[in-house]
Amino acid sequence: MRIDVLTLFPEMFQAVLGQSMLRLAQEKGLVSYHLWNIRDYTLDKHKKVDDRPYGGGPGMVMTPEPVFRAIEGVERDGSEPARKVLLTPQGERFTQSTAEALSRENRLMLVCGHYEGFDERIRQGFDFLEVSIGDYILSGGEVPAMVVIDAVVRLIPGVLGDQDSPEFESFKDGLLEYPQYTKPREFRGLKVPDVLVSGHHENIQQWREEQARERTRAKRPDLFKKAPGPKTVSQ
Ligand code: ADE
Numbered sequence: 001m002r003i004d005v006l007t008l009f010p011e012m013f014q015a016v017l018g019q020s021m022l023r024l025a026q027e028k029g030l031v032s033y034h035l036w037n038i039r040d041y042t043l044d045k046h047k048k049v050d051d052r053p054y055g056g057g058p059g060m061v062m063t064p065e066p067v068f069r070a071i072e073g074v075e076r077d078g079s080e081p082a083r084k085v086l087l088t089p090q091g092e093r094f095t096q097s098t099a100e101a102l103s104r105e106n107r108l109m110l111v112c113g114h115y116e117g118f119d120e121r122i123r124q125g126f127d128f129l130e131v132s133i134g135d136y137i138l139s140g141g142e143v144p145a146m147v148v149i150d151a152v153v154r155l156i157p158g159v160l161g162d163q164d165s166p167e168f169e170s171f172k173d174g175l176l177e178y179p180q181y182t183k184p185r186e187f188r189g190l191k192v193p194d195v196l197v198s199g200h201h202e203n204i205q206q207w208r209e210e211q212a213r214e215r216t217r218a219k220r221p222d223l224f225k226k227a228p229g230p231k232t233v234s235q
Helices: 011-017 020-027 064-077 096-103 120-125 142-153 201-219 221-226
Strands: 002-007 032-037 083-093 107-112 128-132
Touching: 002 011, 002 064, 002 142, 011 020, 011 032, 011 142, 020 032, 020 142, 032 064, 064 107, 064 120, 083 096, 083 142, 096 128, 096 142, 107 142, 128 142, 201 221
Parallel strands: 002 032, 002 107, 083 107, 083 128
Antiparallel strands: none
């Protein structure tokens, strides 16, 4: 997968893309990241990317020219059209199923705004998936874009080893993850449940399913209602 990021702050991405799983995915050749500065696409000598809103009001708005030129120029840099994603608090909520859908694309282009928002003609000019990572206002789309990249890249086949396959984790079946334990068997008086050290795989599986359901019911009743399976928890 090729991921293009259009932003006024490309340096913000370097640490996140250059470490851990996101870096490994690039090293394995499964993804390539391309960072572009929208300011490089301005035509005026002051490299201005924002202006005051028509009609008045607080804050500044991103002007259409550099954003249009950046999107069109970057699109031409690759050999195929990109699925374009606009990070905005007005977008549809980003969920695991959005991440799954995006992980099947060959090319993503993430467009990050800053200031009070985008000139509306930017939305009109392109077929964007508008995405919000939650009902709060961040200072720009950069952190949300990193969230999207992380959630998407780890789903690309081959990025994670078999052992940490995303198939078994939280949200996959609409439930939170069951409790996990590792060594030691007892820590400060707190013990690992016997079933996990019993070696009885069927019982372990059943215990984990019950725990996942019970946790989801207690912590996230909203998810529990939507999850497939019985709506009661066996004791
Ligand atoms: N830009 C500012 N806030 C945002 C949010 N919550 N999600 C996506 N993009 C944003």
